[in-house]
Amino acid sequence: MYSLHAITHSIQDWLSARLSPVWVLMIESIIVIVLAIGLFAVLGLILVWLERKVAAHMQIRLGPNRVGPAGIFQTSADTLKLILKEGLTPDGADKFLFNFAPFVVMIVAMLALAPIAFANGFQIWDINIGVLYVSAISSLSVIGILIAGWASNNKYSLLGAMRSGAQIVSYELSAGLSILTIVVLTGSLQISDIVHAQQNGWWLFKGHIPVVIAFIIFIIAATAETNRAPFDLAEAESELTAGFHTEYSGMKFALFFLAEYINIFIVCAIGATLFLGGWMPFHIGDWAQFNHVMDYIPSSIWFFGKTFFLIFLIMWFRWTFPRLRVDQLLTLEWKYLLPISLFNLLLVTVIAIMNWHF
Amino acid sequence: MSTVPLTHILFVSTALFFTGMYGLFTRRNMITMLMSIELILNSVNINFVAFNKYLFPQKMDGIFFSIFIVTIAAAEAAVAIAIIINLYRTHKSIDVDDATELKW
Amino acid sequence: MDVKEIISEPQSKQQETFPGHVIPTQGGGIITSTIQDVINWARSNSLWPLTFATSCCGIEMMSVAPSKYDFSRFGFEVARASPRQADVIIVAGTIVQKMAPVLKRLYDQMADPKYVIAMGACAISGGPFFYNTYSVVKGADHVIPVDVYIPGCPPRPEALLHALITLQGKIKSGLTREQIKANPIQL
Amino acid sequence: MTNEAIKEFVFNVVPSATFDESGEFFTIQIDATEWKSLATLLRGVPYNFNYLFCVTCIDWKTHFTTVYHLTSTNHRRAIVVKAKVDRNDPLIETVSDIWKTAEFHEREVFDLFGVRFKNHPDLRRLILTDDFEGYPLRKDFEDAVNMIKL
Amino acid sequence: MFIKEYISEIAKATKSLWTGMRLTGHYFVRPKTVITQQYPDNRDTLKMADRFRGEVIMPHDADNLHACTGCTACELACPNATIKVITKFELTPENKKKKALDTFVYHLDMCTLCGLCVDACPTGAIQMGQNFEHSVYDRSTLTKKLNKPGSKIREGVE
Amino acid sequence: MYTETQIINNSNDELVINVGPQHPATHGVLHLVITLQGETIKKVEPHLGYIHRSIEKMCESLTYRQFICASSRMDYLSAHINNHACALTVEKGAQIEVPQRAQYIRVIMDELTRIASHELWWGAMAMDLGAFTPFFYAFREREVITEIMEETCGARLTMNYMVPGGVMTDIHPDFQKRVKEFIQLFKSKIDEYDDLVTNNIIFQNRTKGVGHLSKEDAISYGCTGAVARASGVSCDIRKLYPYDIYDKVTFNEILETAGDSFARYMIRMGEMRESIKIIEQLIDNIPEGDYQAKTKAVLKLPKGDFYTRVETARGELGVYIVSEGAATPYRIKFRSPGFSNLSALDQMARGGKIGDLMATMGTLDLVIPDIDR
Amino acid sequence: MGAFSLIVLTIAAIAFSAGGIMAGKLFTKGSKNAQKGQPYECGIPTETSPWHQFNVGYYLFALLFLIFDVEMVFMYPWAVVVKKMGITALFEIVIFIFILFMGFLYAHKKGALKWM
Amino acid sequence: MDTSAIIFYAISAFTLAMGLMAVTSSKIFRSAIWLLLSLVGIAALYFWMQVEFIAAIQIIVYVGGIVVLIIFSIFLTQQAGTKMPKALLRRTIGSALAAFFGLAFSFNLINHYGFKSTGSQHFNASVSDVGTQMLSTTEHGYILPFEVVSMLLLSAMIGCIVIAIKPPQEHAEKIGTKPENVSSPEPEEEKVTENISEPLITTEV
Numbered sequence A: 001m002y003s004l005h006a007i008t009h010s011i012q013d014w015l016s017a018r019l020s021p022v023w024v025l026m027i028e029s030i031i032v033i034v035l036a037i038g039l040f041a042v043l044g045l046i047l048v049w050l051e052r053k054v055a056a057h058m059q060i061r062l063g064p065n066r067v068g069p070a071g072i073f074q075t076s077a078d079t080l081k082l083i084l085k086e087g088l089t090p091d092g093a094d095k096f097l098f099n100f101a102p103f104v105v106m107i108v109a110m111l112a113l114a115p116i117a118f119a120n121g122f123q124i125w126d127i128n129i130g131v132l133y134v135s136a137i138s139s140l141s142v143i144g145i146l147i148a149g150w151a152s153n154n155k156y157s158l159l160g161a162m163r164s165g166a167q168i169v170s171y172e173l174s175a176g177l178s179i180l181t182i183v184v185l186t187g188s189l190q191i192s193d194i195v196h197a198q199q200n201g202w203w204l205f206k207g208h209i210p211v212v213i214a215f216i217i218f219i220i221a222a223t224a225e226t227n228r229a230p231f232d233l234a235e236a237e238s239e240l241t242a243g244f245h246t247e248y249s250g251m252k253f254a255l256f257f258l259a260e261y262i263n264i265f266i267v268c269a270i271g272a273t274l275f276l277g278g279w280m281p282f283h284i285g286d287w288a289q290f291n292h293v294m295d296y297i298p299s300s301i302w303f304f305g306k307t308f309f310l311i312f313l314i315m316w317f318r319w320t321f322p323r324l325r326v327d328q329l330l331t332l333e334w335k336y337l338l339p340i341s342l343f344n345l346l347l348v349t350v351i352a353i354m355n356w357h358f
Numbered sequence B: 001m002s003t004v005p006l007t008h009i010l011f012v013s014t015a016l017f018f019t020g021m022y023g024l025f026t027r028r029n030m031i032t033m034l035m036s037i038e039l040i041l042n043s044v045n046i047n048f049v050a051f052n053k054y055l056f057p058q059k060m061d062g063i064f065f066s067i068f069i070v071t072i073a074a075a076e077a078a079v080a081i082a083i084i085i086n087l088y089r090t091h092k093s094i095d096v097d098d099a100t101e102l103k104w
Numbered sequence C: 001m002d003v004k005e006i007i008s009e010p011q012s013k014q015q016e017t018f019p020g021h022v023i024p025t026q027g028g029g030i031i032t033s034t035i036q037d038v039i040n041w042a043r044s045n046s047l048w049p050l051t052f053a054t055s056c057c058g059i060e061m062m063s064v065a066p067s068k069y070d071f072s073r074f075g076f077e078v079a080r081a082s083p084r085q086a087d088v089i090i091v092a093g094t095i096v097q098k099m100a101p102v103l104k105r106l107y108d109q110m111a112d113p114k115y116v117i118a119m120g121a122c123a124i125s126g127g128p129f130f131y132n133t134y135s136v137v138k139g140a141d142h143v144i145p146v147d148v149y150i151p152g153c154p155p156r157p158e159a160l161l162h163a164l165i166t167l168q169g170k171i172k173s174g175l176t177r178e179q180i181k182a183n184p185i186q187l
Numbered sequence D: 001m002t003n004e005a006i007k008e009f010v011f012n013v014v015p016s017a018t019f020d021e022s023g024e025f026f027t028i029q030i031d032a033t034e035w036k037s038l039a040t041l042l043r044g045v046p047y048n049f050n051y052l053f054c055v056t057c058i059d060w061k062t063h064f065t066t067v068y069h070l071t072s073t074n075h076r077r078a079i080v081v082k083a084k085v086d087r088n089d090p091l092i093e094t095v096s097d098i099w100k101t102a103e104f105h106e107r108e109v110f111d112l113f114g115v116r117f118k119n120h121p122d123l124r125r126l127i128l129t130d131d132f133e134g135y136p137l138r139k140d141f142e143d144a145v146n147m148i149k150l
Numbered sequence E: 001m002f003i004k005e006y007i008s009e010i011a012k013a014t015k016s017l018w019t020g021m022r023l024t025g026h027y028f029v030r031p032k033t034v035i036t037q038q039y040p041d042n043r044d045t046l047k048m049a050d051r052f053r054g055e056v057i058m059p060h061d062a063d064n065l066h067a068c069t070g071c072t073a074c075e076l077a078c079p080n081a082t083i084k085v086i087t088k089f090e091l092t093p094e095n096k097k098k099k100a101l102d103t104f105v106y107h108l109d110m111c112t113l114c115g116l117c118v119d120a121c122p123t124g125a126i127q128m129g130q131n132f133e134h135s136v137y138d139r140s141t142l143t144k145k146l147n148k149p150g151s152k153i154r155e156g157v158e
Numbered sequence F: 001m002y003t004e005t006q007i008i009n010n011s012n013d014e015l016v017i018n019v020g021p022q023h024p025a026t027h028g029v030l031h032l033v034i035t036l037q038g039e040t041i042k043k044v045e046p047h048l049g050y051i052h053r054s055i056e057k058m059c060e061s062l063t064y065r066q067f068i069c070a071s072s073r074m075d076y077l078s079a080h081i082n083n084h085a086c087a088l089t090v091e092k093g094a095q096i097e098v099p100q101r102a103q104y105i106r107v108i109m110d111e112l113t114r115i116a117s118h119e120l121w122w123g124a125m126a127m128d129l130g131a132f133t134p135f136f137y138a139f140r141e142r143e144v145i146t147e148i149m150e151e152t153c154g155a156r157l158t159m160n161y162m163v164p165g166g167v168m169t170d171i172h173p174d175f176q177k178r179v180k181e182f183i184q185l186f187k188s189k190i191d192e193y194d195d196l197v198t199n200n201i202i203f204q205n206r207t208k209g210v211g212h213l214s215k216e217d218a219i220s221y222g223c224t225g226a227v228a229r230a231s232g233v234s235c236d237i238r239k240l241y242p243y244d245i246y247d248k249v250t251f252n253e254i255l256e257t258a259g260d261s262f263a264r265y266m267i268r269m270g271e272m273r274e275s276i277k278i279i280e281q282l283i284d285n286i287p288e289g290d291y292q293a294k295t296k297a298v299l300k301l302p303k304g305d306f307y308t309r310v311e312t313a314r315g316e317l318g319v320y321i322v323s324e325g326a327a328t329p330y331r332i333k334f335r336s337p338g339f340s341n342l343s344a345l346d347q348m349a350r351g352g353k354i355g356d357l358m359a360t361m362g363t364l365d366l367v368i369p370d371i372d373r
Numbered sequence G: 001m002g003a004f005s006l007i008v009l010t011i012a013a014i015a016f017s018a019g020g021i022m023a024g025k026l027f028t029k030g031s032k033n034a035q036k037g038q039p040y041e042c043g044i045p046t047e048t049s050p051w052h053q054f055n056v057g058y059y060l061f062a063l064l065f066l067i068f069d070v071e072m073v074f075m076y077p078w079a080v081v082v083k084k085m086g087i088t089a090l091f092e093i094v095i096f097i098f099i100l101f102m103g104f105l106y107a108h109k110k111g112a113l114k115w116m
Numbered sequence H: 001m002d003t004s005a006i007i008f009y010a011i012s013a014f015t016l017a018m019g020l021m022a023v024t025s026s027k028i029f030r031s032a033i034w035l036l037l038s039l040v041g042i043a044a045l046y047f048w049m050q051v052e053f054i055a056a057i058q059i060i061v062y063v064g065g066i067v068v069l070i071i072f073s074i075f076l077t078q079q080a081g082t083k084m085p086k087a088l089l090r091r092t093i094g095s096a097l098a099a100f101f102g103l104a105f106s107f108n109l110i111n112h113y114g115f116k117s118t119g120s121q122h123f124n125a126s127v128s129d130v131g132t133q134m135l136s137t138t139e140h141g142y143i144l145p146f147e148v149v150s151m152l153l154l155s156a157m158i159g160c161i162v163i164a165i166k167p168p169q170e171h172a173e174k175i176g177t178k179p180e181n182v183s184s185p186e187p188e189e190e191k192v193t194e195n196i197s198e199p200l201i202t203t204e205v
């Protein structure tokens, strides 16, 4: 079996054999920085392109196809253009905060990458409070939006920021509660533990209907937390022109744009890890032969496959549904999702305690 | 981390505490005063965790205390902000000086 | 100075020192053509329009978006509502006196580089409303500089696509309006 | 309800009114000062002209005529009221309190013709810019700069 | 009962959402339903409807002859004076002065493509052309002279 | 320069924001000044004139043939119906008898236009509410209509097909076949619309009970078209004052009583189906004959005034011509449906949220050049 | 890599963002005009400052969120051990949730969850 | 002085600086942002001390909750862009002196006491330990506070709602209600509306 695990370890061994620990750390840091930035760039390009293609095909059209084969360089051109576009700061804005906000969203998106297991053993930091850490970090993303909305000195921005503030904090609750269902089942917050607990089947299949409900709630909450349609009130185009980033242009805008997609990736990665077993191949109980065949597919492909499947789901939502109104959005959370997920959590607890799951 | 003595952590928390104190004294705006109080509570939290970690590593009471302090801080902030906003609605001001002068 | 001189002079001088094709930039600096080519490639292939439509031509502009014509093939589909993020403003429809300052403001508020397409007879010259009207601006180029003109009332969607390709050609050539006027580029 | 009945009905209130039955609609011609009282009556029982579907004005170079097209959703009969307005001091009473749609239509007439409507709640320019000079739909309107004559 | 209502509400909502998703999903997995015509690539096969009004043209035959008598009927019919017919007096073989077309100025930038001029022309000298690719960088090039240089009126056209 | 937009905030928890003239939801250049308290709308004040093209003044100098051309630029989505109204007025004045064939063609064209217009409305309204895909599905069918139009009339949007006395050219030989094909296509697709939008729970929640307009208000504000019919006011000119051959076809006037955005939505959806019915009745029965009556080269209307009402896709359009006997009208007034419908916007939007305003605006189906003229 | 990775990732994010913005600054010179710095409000000059009091009914949700957020904080340690501790833990949390749910119902009844 | 110490001092300096700016900044929104950064710095301190659980709580509750709430209340109550009035100089100096002397005194005290431990012992506060102790009903269990906390939260919630919800009638008058139907003033109005509701007849055209 081949995995990235071996590669990372061999690099580590190779370095430690030659250099002092400080240097090893330094070089490793640089590797991580380069990888993280690369991942960001590649993910941004691919996800945006994917979204445009998915949208196009749902809308019976072709989507970008003139820049490069099937338009794959379209997003590169867009990025390059955005970088080369003037990034202006309005006169009336709070200049420091205006320029600070994109950094905040970027840092938040980047920090949330830390505990994600991209493949077997390929993880930046297997933090012992893994999922708690991710939900903590993602609760920070609202700050960037609030700062951006406020600092722009624009009414649309401010309204958009306030909307998304209320929205993101509300949906954090049901997202957290559906994460908790899996924590209850596994008894650990650590990502690696959660993945290993699904060795004989993914929680989505092992955990009966309550886990499916939790999964659905998680997807809804993830869509809402990332400000995606049908919950994209923060940038509701037909109401608030471009919402909180109305005044942003050029690279600063691109950073918001990118961070949105990275956040989608992160929540979907977490969703895939919790409910679909992360990099864990598709295993059925102790049916060893089948499991063995599945193991031949590299774990990273499993991980990205599942994540992209969830991302596709979220895109599918976006291109199908109308936008909710702010109060409906909050009603959905407080009247439906929150009570259901609380109740659901108790159900899962009973299942877990009784060991009724497979 | 062995090179950082406990006292240094305590220095930090104390400094933070008095920063909060200073804010509490100088600010006349209720929201900023609330912010100062949060700073003070935080400095206490640091102390709890640090003492627990350095002096009583086999126990966890410091951790628990800080959890409960966070809880209380949250409850306090929620109620305080509800009061502030309500006060603002009636008086159009959240200045403590105004609030004390007016009967409400 | 004559526009032709602007084009010809630095070229002849610099050609000896730089191996590549040399174009003077706006700020006065000089960038070798390869970087400039890449930049122009990116800019020309990622023209995000502002959702700006005043009247009938706007409907034909909308018709370019849907499936049959699908301007997303060119990467134009990221229509932005905010001028800060838009690259090209398609003046689709009549501009009247009351709208002119708004159009000017929108154009001013766009971040550089920015391009303008005047779509339809109205935006070019006032078109059907040229004579005997007291409120129509006789051409958007009285208000803002225009890069590409598409006649028609309204131009068909293909014509708008053609205009966008024309605009791409202009951006790729890297020439300014005056330069093109002086020696028209061939597509 | 016949033209005669309406004639009599109107005649009782506005003795100076003249009538014209040659056109498509039955037309009442009155003077500007009588319009408000007539309008109130037409809106009330028995005719209940509750739907004012067109308000406009014509510049006859010597005077203005404001034209009101009325109909009723009950008996589906349209009548036209033409009120003569002085051209030098165009003033007529508003009917926006009777038909709410008149508010916008009257603003438009004010904007384009300069007819002022007394007691109108919000008589401002609706379409043109506030600093526009003149009233463009008047026949003597001149705008040398923008108006290219063919 | 409250709970029952609550649940049935959720079920109904979910069903309606699923119906919508099924529809978009349906189109997503069927690339055949894509109806996009790829404009610049399909230029060769692109055929406009024959009544399509793209611009006003004045057909000239092989001998560089047109049918315009310079009667200015088109100019009068045009609602916004897009056409300017400049006439001159020519000497006919019989040495009579005859009005003839000198320049047929056509402002494509102003034309509303209404077709009234074509309707009005007594000799059918002008037609609506199907070309629509008129985009230019410079507005002044849109003012066109429709009669070709050196062209003459066809014999027998009155 | 714009003193009218100088807004003074008097109470300090009110916020005044401008929506438009450049705003994706105003479908053009409508400028709304909205006074908000929180996100609740306290007042909506429309400012018009950002596309006021002085058509009425211009028409005073155009002949009766030419001015029809300008009228299709007003409500360009119902260009045919606008032209139809103008042609009818001129015919009424000049007493031209329109051949049967032309009348049939006109009505078919009108109904096709109505479907096309409603399709665009449907897509754009869904877009206002944040759903993008309906827009593309709507245009898929609309493009078919546009193609049919182009084949016969020579243009896609501003056709200028109707002339006093009939229609400009005869229908294209393929016309009937293609229209029938379209009817088949459309019937299968309109159910998709229901799946995608009408039955969608989010959509229903966003439109039901939003932007309510009572029957009395609808009449008093002079609302027409779907807006009035949604409040229970029967006002379909095609039924009440039939013109051309509308009295020979059977169709229902769709009425709802709720008066909210959803009712307006349902009216338009129903109207599309009714239009299909009308076309089905007519398409096979177009009589042979002239498509245009013989008219004089220079049309002149007798002295007097002429008023015609037709039902466009947006409501009642009135064309009022005052003639002094010359070849050009003395005064023309277009009574546009959108103008009156817009005046009721304040009444509808008050007390709602910004999101509700979008639903209300969307279902009002405004075409701004129609309002500004 | 442990907690050190957080610092590394922060640096990466800053480098990425700053790099992009700097590159843009390097290659593009924007033109200046009087309108550019004005806030965009659909093409109409903004009259009042948006930094104005907002009266939006959202804050009540933020208040409630804070309470539930704290509740969630307590539920994480519980969730980790509930499987081990069995029925007692379930019992304890049921009481805990029940008490809070009372508050939730109260809020619902008072109309606090309706948007003002 | 090793890497970890450097990091500690950096974090502390950052936290203190941000805290100081939070209490001195004259723009209230910025002040909130500085507070936020200061709190993030404290969370970083917890990470440094390897009590990740507390760090996460710190971020979730303080940064994601309290600061967001503070920002909301700033939006709601403040002309947030304007500068706050400067505090009286007398008071500023007085507070600064008081704080300074307090600080000096405490420093002295801490220095004097001189805690012995340097944290060499292993300290592990894993979440499961926290959970076990929190839920245990034994002597060292925190089950009672745990349940009491729910009461506290309940009362806080009820308190908030009671304070924040305005009486309904006041509320109705503040938020824009539908205007009264502007009806025509004439007395026949009632009859007219009756007429409207009659079946619509289409005669006499």
Ligand code: SF4
Residues within 6 Å of the ligand: C055, C056, C057, C058, C092, C093, C094, C119, C120, C121, C122, C123, C127, C128, C152, C153, C154, C155, E112, F073, F158
């Ligand atoms: S050019 Fe024609 S279609 Fe375009 S806006 Fe003007 S009148 Fe309308």
Ligand code: SF4
Residues within 6 Å of the ligand: E067, E068, E069, E070, E071, E072, E073, E074, E075, E085, E120, E121, E122, E123, E124, E125, E126
């Ligand atoms: S084109 Fe026809 S109408 Fe025009 S001048 Fe020539 S002959 Fe006359």
Ligand code: SF4
Residues within 6 Å of the ligand: E056, E077, E078, E079, E080, E081, E082, E083, E110, E111, E112, E113, E114, E115, E116, E117, E118
């Ligand atoms: S098509 Fe119409 S606008 Fe164009 S030249 Fe002919 S008459 Fe004039």
